[in-house]
Amino acid sequence: MNNIIEVKNLCKTINKVDIINDISFSVAKGDILGFLGPNGAGKSTTIKMMLGLVKPTKGKVELCGYNIVDSRAEALSKVGAMVEAPAFYGYMTGYQNLELYADLYGIDKARIEEVLALVHLTDDKNKKVKKYSLGMKQRLGIARAFLNKPEIIILDEPTNGLDPVGIIEIRQIIMKLAETQNVTFIICSHILGEIAAMCNKVIIINKGRIVSYGPVDKLVSEAGCNTLEEYYIKALGIDKIG
């Protein structure tokens, strides 16, 4: 079994509207998968179903070989995630917030310092989170996703609100973890250049369906495109912009 994530025929119907329609894919260990699609395509919904927050109408998800619905705790034990904007208690410091999760996971406090250093928040760890900027909260959210030394990390728009240097730093952290520790990533992003620089595979979804899925280089070159951006526009069937 070399696929660490297995998604089969995932569907979600709300009030008779198919929000997610028959999505299947698999991710091998160490892959960095880019998850692309326009706003409202269903990226976050798919991720919520993969993490067991939202129950699929049909289909199944396996993380590390465990079904997310039947064996939730086992499936999530090796997963770190940040879904949409990260939430924290504003009246607690960054460190105290992470401490809550460290206790829940039963993780050593030293690990908190480690992840804080990883996202360059060590200097601000004793500041109340309500005084953090959007980018700092985003970093803290990423730090929390790394906390339990996960084998799978799922990040929904991780670079939202980060400055250019921050974006590059996060990209480097992600690529380093994938390379050195064989961590598997799924990354949702609107920034195509971002995905092109990091990911080896990509899924493009639109209106709840997979439009294309495969290795980035292969998809782009086979379609006769030069960049992922060009390919993305072609795949979504948009001929011209403006």
Add this chain to the structure above:
Amino acid sequence: MVKLLKIEFRKMHNSRMFLAGFAVVTLICLGISAIELSAKGFGIKEASYTDFMIYNATFVIPKFFIPLLMILLAASVWGSEYANGMTKTFMLCKCSKTQFYISKCLFLLIMCAAVSVLSFAVLSAVSILKNGADQVSGKEIADMAKMYLLSAAGLIPITIITVLASIFLGDFQKSFACGIVVLLLSIAFDSVGTKSFLSPTHFLSCSPLSHFGIEKPEAYAVLAAYAVILYLAGMVFFRKKDIWS
């Protein structure tokens, strides 16, 4: 689960909500005592410890302000946490929905007991300071403690109703409003007479009836039924609910 419960306490501690809530209860108790002790019209100025405690148990403190505080707490622990995404984030930490639900309810239960114990302690202290410790027997205090504990149990239905509202509505304002509406309706129903034991807030002001041994036996069954049915309903709905935000 113990860890989840600890988190609730730690966060209350950090937000100073504990202190604020307890300060409010204390102030209200002191305020009501002051009104009562200074109002000659009530004719209880020289009243004994037991009279004072019974009178206070039927007063607005337990009937309105303490449940108000619990509604506020339940709506913020459930509704606002759902709305701001904290519930979602905790659910990602491999804790099951059932554990999550039970620990939050347990926390609220402990808080119900805590506010009642606090109001009991403050009122007792006022009365003993006023009348002198030699006027009170240990048995009297134990009887009154029992009565106040019963009114703590009377807080459970309205608290879980707010939890249910939060699970359905997923928002602080709406679930708070819902709790308040039910509380007011229930208080109104309370005063309609012989059927008042059917209301979810009956024991908040009627706990003295049990002290005098004239409470309808059905009333206890109704209270237990409210607590158990609402609790289980909340668990079932929470387990079914999709966590979107």
